[in-house]
Amino acid sequence: MNTLVSIVIPSYNRAHLIGETLDSIIAQSYTNWECLVTDDGSTDTTVNIIAAYAKKDSRIKLLKRPATKLKGANACRNMGLDAAQGDYVVFFDSDDLMTDNHLEVKVHAMQKYNCDYVITKTQFFNHTNAGINTYYKFDEFPITPFNYVTQKINWLTYDICLKAKLAKAIRFNENLQSGQEYNYFSKLVHISTEGNFIDEVVTLRRHHEHSIRGQLKDRHSLNVSLFKTYFYTYIDLKLISDKEILFYLMRNCIKLIYDLKGIPIKKRSVFTMEVFKTYNFKGFYFIGMLVGLKIFNKGYGFRQKLLKA
Numbered sequence: 001m002n003t004l005v006s007i008v009i010p011s012y013n014r015a016h017l018i019g020e021t022l023d024s025i026i027a028q029s030y031t032n033w034e035c036l037v038t039d040d041g042s043t044d045t046t047v048n049i050i051a052a053y054a055k056k057d058s059r060i061k062l063l064k065r066p067a068t069k070l071k072g073a074n075a076c077r078n079m080g081l082d083a084a085q086g087d088y089v090v091f092f093d094s095d096d097l098m099t100d101n102h103l104e105v106k107v108h109a110m111q112k113y114n115c116d117y118v119i120t121k122t123q124f125f126n127h128t129n130a131g132i133n134t135y136y137k138f139d140e141f142p143i144t145p146f147n148y149v150t151q152k153i154n155w156l157t158y159d160i161c162l163k164a165k166l167a168k169a170i171r172f173n174e175n176l177q178s179g180q181e182y183n184y185f186s187k188l189v190h191i192s193t194e195g196n197f198i199d200e201v202v203t204l205r206r207h208h209e210h211s212i213r214g215q216l217k218d219r220h221s222l223n224v225s226l227f228k229t230y231f232y233t234y235i236d237l238k239l240i241s242d243k244e245i246l247f248y249l250m251r252n253c254i255k256l257i258y259d260l261k262g263i264p265i266k267k268r269s270v271f272t273m274e275v276f277k278t279y280n281f282k283g284f285y286f287i288g289m290l291v292g293l294k295i296f297n298k299g300y301g302f303r304q305k306l307l308k309a
Contacts (some may be wrong), residue, residue: 002032003086003087003088003110004034004085004087005030005033005034005087005088005090006033006034006080006085006086006164007025007033007034007035007036007090007092008038008077008080008090008091008092009021009035009036009092009094010037010040010077010093011037011042011050011076011094012039012046012073012094013042013043013046014042014046014095015042015044015048015049017095017206018037018049018094018095019049019053020097021093021094021095021096021097022037024097024098024102025060025092026057027100028098028100028101028102028104029100029104030101030104030107033059033103034061034085034086035059035060036061036080036083036084037050037060037063037080037094038063038076038080039062039064039076040065040071040072040073040075040076041064041065047062050062063083065079069174070174072174074173074174074176074180075172075174077091077180078171078172082168084167084168086164088107088164089163089167089168090103090106090158090161091157091158092157092158092203093157093158096158096203097203098202098204099202099203099204102202102203105200106118106120106161106198107161109198110161113196115196116163116166116192116194116195117160117163117188117192117194117195118198119155119160119195119197120159120161120198120201120202120203121136121159121198121199121200121201121202121203122156122158122201122202122203122204122205123201123204125204125205125206134154135153135156136154136155136199137152140152143193143195144193145193145242146244148185149186149189149233149245149249157184158203159203160185160195162188166188166192169191170187170191172184173233173236175228176229176232178228178229179225179226182229183229183232183236186233186236186237187236187237187240190237190240223256223264224260224264227253227260227264227265228264228265230250230252230256231253231265231271234250234253234274237249238274238277247278250278
């Protein structure tokens with residue numbers, strides 16, 4: 001019980017839900033925790049509700065994202081990480097619930113295995129969705145950079161508990177509005193694979209249609225989001241990862257560009273330079289397509305070769 005756990009939560013316009021989340025944290029059987037809730041500029045009464053909880057329980061702390069920082073959950077999580085005083089870090093969302101033994105299970109496992117992080121399970125409490133159960137395939141695939149980046153294994157943001165020193169060594173990419181957990185954990189597994197899976201549900205997830213991913217209903221918006229996730233992850237990993245993983249990320253970017261018929265970022269030259277760095281002379285085939293040569297659809301097979309390289 002001497003180990004302090006820092007719970008990091010971003011929040012935006014959650015006045016109707018944040019109380020339930022904080023109640024589930026206050027009810028934890030493991031009591032040595034601090035909860036850092038960073039508000040992202042809410043326009044409802046979210047800040048007032050968090051402040052009221054903080055007044056009643058000093059373990060709850062309200063932070064506010066300054067206007068000088070980019071808006072979004074990633075900036076809020078980074079602020080929470082910077083302020084965290086605990087030995088372990090647990091990420092959580094402002095609309096989900098902890099089981100009463102959530103922290104106890106994680107802290108016990110961290111101390112039992114003396115590892116860098118542990119991963120638990122999540123299930124929906126207001127929706128039937130078997131798809132979430134496909135995330136946890138640790139009995140088939142070990143924790144490796146390749147297995148995570150290619151999504152042979154997967155987990156949710158609030159499944160993990162990390163040593164604070166490790167959690168603080170990685171930043172959430174503030175350029176991403178979606179796919180941030182993929183980016184963060186892709187970097188994590190390149191630093192450490194010393195993690196253990198605990199086959200126990202300790203997070204109850206709320207299903208609703210108002211998440212960032214849920215708002216990306218059309219294929220174009222979804223593909224733009226996926227492109228940015230893969231490309232910014234490529235940029236973050238290019239100095240620490242191996243060619244197999246970098247090729248995987250770049251191939252996914254190129255496949256999405258074929259569907260999008262363009263590069264969906266402002267600094268297109270940055271992307272084209274990375275294509276050359278990845279594919280060398282084969283990059284000319286791709287750049288040729290971008291400038292309208294359309295050689296990929298003329299039977300030469302260059303597109304297939306590039307995507308399989």
